[in-house]
Amino acid sequence: MLRFALKxxxxxxxxxxxxxxxxxxxxxxxxLSFNIASxxxxxxxxxxxxxxxxxxxxxxxxxxxxxxxxxxEEPLGTIPYEVVTLxxxxxxxxxxxxxxxxxxxxGYDVVGTQAAFLQSKTLARGDMMEDDASMQAVVGANxxxxxxxxxxxxxxxxxxxxxxQTHEKGITVVGILxxxxxxxxxxxxTQIRTLWELHDHGEEAHEEDEGHEHHGTVCAVLVNTKNPxxxxxxxxxxxxxxxxxxxxDSHTLQAIEPMAVVRDVLNDADNTKYIVFVLCAVILVMNIxxxxxxxxxxxxxxxxxxxxxxxxxxxxxxxNLLYILQNGxxxxxxxxLAFGVSRLCLLLMNDYVSSMGVxxxxxxxxxxxxxxxxxxxxxxxxxxxxxTYFMSRKDSIHx
Amino acid sequence: MIEINGITKKFKNETAIDYRDMVFETGKxxxxxxxxxxxxxxxLNMIAGIxxxxxxxxxxxxxxxxxxxxxxxxxxxxxxxxxIFQDFKLIEEMTVLDNLHILRLEGVDTSxxxxxxxxxxxxxxxxxxxxxxxxxxxxxxxxxxxxxxxPDIILADEPTGNLNFAIGEQVMRELCEVSQGKTLIxxxxxxxxxxxxxxxxxxxxxxxxxxxxxxxQEGK
Numbered sequence: 001m002l003r004f005a006l007k008x009x010x011x012x013x014x015x016x017x018x019x020x021x022x023x024x025x026x027x028x029x030x031x032l033s034f035n036i037a038s039x040x041x042x043x044x045x046x047x048x049x050x051x052x053x054x055x056x057x058x059x060x061x062x063x064x065x066x067x068x069x070x071x072x073e074e075p076l077g078t079i080p081y082e083v084v085t086l087x088x089x090x091x092x093x094x095x096x097x098x099x100x101x102x103x104x105x106x107g108y109d110v111v112g113t114q115a116a117f118l119q120s121k122t123l124a125r126g127d128m129m130e131d132d133a134s135m136q137a138v139v140g141a142n143x144x145x146x147x148x149x150x151x152x153x154x155x156x157x158x159x160x161x162x163x164x165q166t167h168e169k170g171i172t173v174v175g176i177l178x179x180x181x182x183x184x185x186x187x188x189x190t191q192i193r194t195l196w197e198l199h200d201h202g203e204e205a206h207e208e209d210e211g212h213e214h215h216g217t218v219c220a221v222l223v224n225t226k227n228p229x230x231x232x233x234x235x236x237x238x239x240x241x242x243x244x245x246x247x248x249d250s251h252t253l254q255a256i257e258p259m260a261v262v263r264d265v266l267n268d269a270d271n272t273k274y275i276v277f278v279l280c281a282v283i284l285v286m287n288i289x290x291x292x293x294x295x296x297x298x299x300x301x302x303x304x305x306x307x308x309x310x311x312x313x314x315x316x317x318x319x320n321l322l323y324i325l326q327n328g329x330x331x332x333x334x335x336x337l338a339f340g341v342s343r344l345c346l347l348l349m350n351d352y353v354s355s356m357g358v359x360x361x362x363x364x365x366x367x368x369x370x371x372x373x374x375x376x377x378x379x380x381x382x383x384x385x386x387x388t389y390f391m392s393r394k395d396s397i398h399x
Numbered sequence: 400m401i402e403i404n405g406i407t408k409k410f411k412n413e414t415a416i417d418y419r420d421m422v423f424e425t426g427k428x429x430x431x432x433x434x435x436x437x438x439x440x441x442x443l444n445m446i447a448g449i450x451x452x453x454x455x456x457x458x459x460x461x462x463x464x465x466x467x468x469x470x471x472x473x474x475x476x477x478x479x480x481x482x483i484f485q486d487f488k489l490i491e492e493m494t495v496l497d498n499l500h501i502l503r504l505e506g507v508d509t510s511x512x513x514x515x516x517x518x519x520x521x522x523x524x525x526x527x528x529x530x531x532x533x534x535x536x537x538x539x540x541x542x543x544x545x546x547x548x549x550p551d552i553i554l555a556d557e558p559t560g561n562l563n564f565a566i567g568e569q570v571m572r573e574l575c576e577v578s579q580g581k582t583l584i585x586x587x588x589x590x591x592x593x594x595x596x597x598x599x600x601x602x603x604x605x606x607x608x609x610x611x612x613x614x615x616q617e618g619k
Binding site for chain 1: 449470473474476477480482484488489490492493497500501502504505544
């Protein structure tokens with residue numbers, strides 16, 4: 001029976017290819033859009049979950065979150081290092097990482113921070129920068145690749161992307177990150193004191209005045225608290241707080257819970273996502289109609305063949321099985337192809353999505369995707385089942 | 400042995416055919432002659448279980464075909480009857496062998512297909528699509544399909560109807576040769592082929608002819 005089903009498919013190859021293409025396109029788009037939307041959502045939320053709160057200068061919450069987590073957008077400004085000191089002394093804080101973004105190297109952003117900031121990343125070559133030292137850099141995979149950097153190279157950063165004037169002091173590359181298909185691939189990481197030294201805070205940083213180390217400013221402080229309740233308390237305390245630095249300048253602070261900010265951003269993006277889902281659903285429904293029409297026309301044209309088989313003694317049960325098997329195979333092949341195409345597209349889109357700090361997992365399969373694929377498979381077989389049911393009721397033996 | 404006992408068949412166009420009793424003995428060949436519309440093909444279809452009579456019985460080796468369910472008739476047809484249709488009833492897009500092997504769907508052993516095609520002189524066409532064959536070749540394929548399941552009854556409806564006389568005579572001779580020992584009932588309008596059969600039955604004599612049911616109802 002399988003052989004005859006395959007022969008029949010080969011004979012009707014044009015219709016078969018049309019049906020397969022139709023299912024692959026509709027199911028592929030449906031599964032792909034759902035998967036990407038879900039993975040981007042999950043990825044962004046996961047990234048936001050690394051820190052309990054972020055303290056930075058007053059301004060846009062989104063800008064602060066996007067700048068510190070995905071290195072997107074410009075920093076809001078700077079805040080005095082005293083904020084770091086205050087938070088370090090707070091019993092509710094379990095860990096914190098100062099963050100600064102300044103300068104650029106061949107168009108790649110330079111981030112000043114601590115080694116802990118890169119703890120979730122893997123080094124491809126070299127070592128992690130030392131927090132006690134300065135003028136060391138760990139570069140992202142793309143930076144190393146496109147700038148031809150190796151361990152031991154000295155790089156010279158400039159004040160801004162367009163500037164040709166570089167700092168006199170060079171930073172030594174000590175480590176190169178493994179490709180993560182995330183925003184980390186496109187950043188130069190160095191100790192925060194490197195940025196201070198490059199921006200004329202160098203002397204202060206190395207001077208000891210009555211046992212106190214002098215610090216520059218930071219763009220933000222990424223904080224983890226001992227429990228979520230403390231995060232809420234600290235957010236309330238630091239949001240809107242006015243701090244006066246050693247020089248008498250006042251700084252208004254902002255504290256955000258990154259998860260809440262990202263959720264707000266995603267909620268705004270959800271409307272767009274739903275429009276995409278609705279469009280996918282429309283494509284899916286239209287294709288279901290097309291698949292049904294093609295299948296029914298096929299079956300209609302097969303009526304003569306069915307009648308012929310009945311005349312030579314082949315039972316309606318066997319004929320039904322033959323056509324269900326045939327269209328089932330088409331459905332199964334198309335569904336598997338749709339899944340394969342969606343995964344291939346995920347692979348191709350990974351680099352684009354990684355700019356948002358999200359790495360798409362090709363192996364990630366959501367239950368809803370399985371439901372979509374099962375639904376499409378079922379729908380591809382349904383018209384045949386309906387047709388064969390009616391053919392069984394109205395036996396075609398009498399021409 | 401096939402026994403036809405007083406069967407009648409009605410049609411949608413309000414006509415009916417009354418058949419008189421007939422007996423077809425096992426192992427003999429019969430030629431059914433008669434004018435168009437006298438019910439020759441209808442009789443073959445009723446023997447094969449494709450059509451059912453309104454009354455009467457068709458006994459094949461004592462089994463009444465008219466009492467069987469459609470499923471039982473299908474089974475009987477696939478196991479015991481080789482039917483050669485006037486218009487071949489072959490799947491045009493499939494090859495000669497595929498048209499024979501399709502019977503495997505019902506568990507028929509078609510391992511002799513090659514030998515049968517050879518005996519009918521079309522072995523070299525076994526992988527050709529039906530649509531590329533001549534009328535004579537198609538008829539031979541139709542005969543091969545009827546024979547491959549080794550039936551004990553062969554029904555042939557105008558097996559030479561689409562062929563010129565020379566080819567038709569050759570096909571008929573081959574059909575009679577390969578049907579040796581089986582019951583062969585062939586419908587034809589060409590009495591020049593009578594010499595190949597054991598008995599000739601004039602259907603105009605064994606049927607009561609057409610009745611106009613509409614007129615009968617009007618007359619009531």
